[in-house]
Amino acid sequence: MNGKIVFFEERNFQGRSYECVSDCSEISSHLSRCSSCKVESGTFMVYDQPNFTGQQHLLTKGEYPEYQNTLGFNDCIQSCRIVPAHKGPYRMRIYERPNFEGQAHELTHDCDSIQDHYHMSDTQSCNVVDGHWLMFEQPNYEGRMLYLRPGEYRNLREMSGDDMRFNSIRRITES
Known part of the structure; x- marks a missing residue:
């Protein structure tokens, strides 16, 4: 498995959730809002606007109960992109x-x-x-x-x- 992130409508992993294992250009098509998430595996780039635009932040394995304090986002996450693992030279x-x-x-x-x-x-x-x-x-x-x-x-x-x-x-x- 490359990566897995679970988004939650409310802070502190409350409310409805949406599990994502690939790029998602518009999280609002799955949840009314997204206010917290857990990265279960892999690395993800998250964006505060749809279609991979706006302010962005790199998330690695871990729990993110509140974006406003943790990432400095004014609003919730709107889209995400998986960052493939890279082996070899840069x-x-x-x-x-x-x-x-x-x-x-x-x-x-x-x-x-x-x-x-x-x-x-x-x-x-x-x-x-x-x-x-x-x-x-x-x-x-x-x-x-x-x-x-x-x-x-x-x-x-x-x-x-x-x-x-x-x-x-x-x-x-x-x-």
Whole structure:
């Protein structure tokens, strides 16, 4: 089994529940609201908007009785995506400007400060070759985040929806 998450309508695992073992673009089609969850196995990216948009947070095995306090979400979880376990190397190429232009660097490990380590003023596009990664708004893996699967990302600012800048990058190594 890759992963399993159980969503509950009310805080503290109360009310109706919905069990999920794959991506779900609209939890509201299963529950009237989602205010707590338990990750029984695997790793999930959860979003505060439908269709994998809005603020996001990585959840690993454990219990999450209240999102507002635990994750900082203003509302409830609206969609989720399973993060497949990755065995093997991690590799991504980051670029200073959109469309893979400007200064470029290849990463195979976490980077706590893009500015300090690569002297790049910004990271606006990337190519994820191997593994699953999180890009963070602030150094030291803090602030809002963006989940990246293998593929090309020509304009990270458009993806974040609000011209978010990225200052640190971490591999998702939880399984």
